[in-house]
Amino acid sequence: MKKTVTAVFDIGKTNKKFFLFDSEFQEVYREYIQFDEITDEDGHPTEDLSALRNWLKTVFDRILKTEKYEIKAINFSSYGASLVHLDENRDVIFPLYNYTKSIPQDIIDSFYDKYGPEEDFHQKTGSSSSGMLNAGMQLYWLKNTKPEVFKKIRYSLHLPQYLSFVFTGIPLSEYTSIGCHTSLWDFEKKDYHDWVYAENLDQMLPPIVSTETSINMNYNGKRIKIGVGIHDSSAALLPYVRSLKKQFILISTGTWSIALNPFVERTLSKKDVAGDCINYMRINGKPVKSARLFLGNEYSIQVKKLTEHYGVDKDYHKTIMFEPETHYELVKEFEKMFHWESIDDPDMPAETNLPYHSFDHAYHQLMMELVLLQVESIKSAKGKMTIEKLFVDGGFSDNDVYIHLLSHHFRTMELRTTDSSLGSALGAAICISDTQLNSKFLKKNYSMKKHIPFIAK
Structure with missing residues (x-):
């Protein structure tokens, strides 16, 4: 008799992990993998998104076919400060820019000239001036330094939500990814900060749903509850x-x-x-x-x-x-x-x-x-x-x-x-x-x- 399990992909910067948990949340299966980084157009190392996507699909499809487990749900956890951009056909615009990449100081200065003072801004957004570690700043940087790439973007997904998108094809946002030092969220008014609307970024950020949202789907002939990532x-x-x-x-x-x-x-x-x-x-x-x-x-x-x-x-x-x-x-x-x-x-x-x-x-x-x-x-x-x-x-x-x-x-x-x-x-x-x-x-x-x-x- 098959064991009913929940599957989780836990994607770190170094280790990519896959787990199965039983109804008591006891781990019954795990596997790990590491990928060599690739480089973006500027030569900076970054996540090999194609290799990651292929591994996600390969592992999940293999486990679905096993006679040992019955997967009832799947969810995703991953590091933040990383955006995956999709074009109007919902195809990935490569690469995923690494949060360790530096942003020119003049771009940062121009941002605070517009939307500062800096201390007040960080109080409201619960963030610090951390360059690409502020995911919102990645969008501002793209808009001002790579306008030809920026124009192609229909949706920008936080990495946990991209992992979910690989399986659902539905672009979404949720609170924990928006709230992790992105500089996007105003914690006082509980909404995106005014600067997001001023730059029209809200139009490329998908609808916000509860982190506990799941999508019931027919995936490869199986009814599975798919989480939106966290x-x-x-x-x-x-x-x-x-x-x-x-x-x-x-x-x-x-x-x-x-x-x-x-x-x-x-x-x-x-x-x-x-x-x-x-x-x-x-x-x-x-x-x-x-x-x-x-x-x-x-x-x-x-x-x-x-x-x-x-x-x-x-x-x-x-x-x-x-x-x-x-x-x-x-x-x-x-x-x-x-x-x-x-x-x-x-x-x-x-x-x-x-x-x-x-x-x-x-x-x-x-x-x-x-x-x-x-x-x-x-x-x-x-x-x-x-x-x-x-x-x-x-x-x-x-x-x-x-x-x-x-x-x-x-x-x-x-x-x-x-x-x-x-x-x-x-x-x-x-x-x-x-x-x-x-x-x-x-x-x-x-x-x-x-x-x-x-x-x-």
């Missing part, structure tokens, strides 16, 4: 919001480490904006006060350098456990030694200088410095609120040194980690189900672990 950080947050009664902060870690506080009732203050806080959005349109840190990206850069410098295996860093004695040695006369390549830190040295003979010592130093940045990020998201629970999911939930150091800095908070690979995918599955979650859900489904701070000398 931004990965909002997806990771959803199971916690649905199953916990007490207030908490979730640190969703990966390429970006994002401290998410879903319990704010107001728009960002000037102090929040100055502290580099932004808003994400819950599936009901409510703001989520957040602080972003390019932690995973910087970690990868620095670990690669350390691996080469100390001549260890490229996966050696994954084996290192927290060593209290090493921490004690380093903390006695602690000073910052790393120069970051993708994080701005006014206190970092002009260049990296490591006096250590062993990779393990240098690695502990690296993690101590990165966690100091993480601590400030969490404090920004928390503000003056009294919050006692801290959850970590994503890649760093498996990093023993990171977790020990974090629990040390937040000794008065209850710190728990959850299974590192399921957060966004499970959230996407829950989003299109009618299931009510209770307080035991996280413990049962997320392999949750409680962490006790170590005793410092």
Whole structure:
């Protein structure tokens, strides 16, 4: 007898994942793949959208034919700040521009000259000036630098909604993708910001539907409920919001480490904006006060350098456990030694200088410095609120040194980690189900672990 399942594609910058969950949201199947990046017309690396689309269709069609599973629903979670443009025939206008691509300063200046002042704009839109990371700015940049491409656009889809479009052919928008630092949304008036209408961008942004919307379709002869997709950080947050009664902060870690506080009732203050806080959005349109840190990206850069410098295996860093004695040695006369390549830190040295003979010592130093940045990020998201629970999911939930150091800095908070690979995918599955979650859900489904701070000398 076939097992009834919900399918989820969870598309990260590096890993593309496919999951099947049973009716209890237990994972029953998974597969991963990675694609080599291609380059856009300017030579900047970007997502191979054709390879991704082909993989989506191939995997799903193969699973549909299996005798083992009966797919009743499918949904999609993915990273944000990425728009897929369709022409009037609903064909993709390539390429998908990478959010790491830079925008000329004169374009950014002209935008704020028109629609600033900058601080007020960021308060209203819950964003910071982050170039292509503001998806709205991508459209403004296209309109002003590549008008021949811009003229072809009939619809601009956020990446999670494009993944859904691959299966439904219906272009849609939803709150979590619009609300993730796009600079498109005015959180005060709960609508697109005035600048979107002034530039006529609203005409190429598809109709907004609830994130919980699903489309019942006949797909390859099967009746399937197809979700509209969800931004990965909002997806990771959803199971916690649905199953916990007490207030908490979730640190969703990966390429970006994002401290998410879903319990704010107001728009960002000037102090929040100055502290580099932004808003994400819950599936009901409510703001989520957040602080972003390019932690995973910087970690990868620095670990690669350390691996080469100390001549260890490229996966050696994954084996290192927290060593209290090493921490004690380093903390006695602690000073910052790393120069970051993708994080701005006014206190970092002009260049990296490591006096250590062993990779393990240098690695502990690296993690101590990165966690100091993480601590400030969490404090920004928390503000003056009294919050006692801290959850970590994503890649760093498996990093023993990171977790020990974090629990040390937040000794008065209850710190728990959850299974590192399921957060966004499970959230996407829950989003299109009618299931009510209770307080035991996280413990049962997320392999949750409680962490006790170590005793410092």
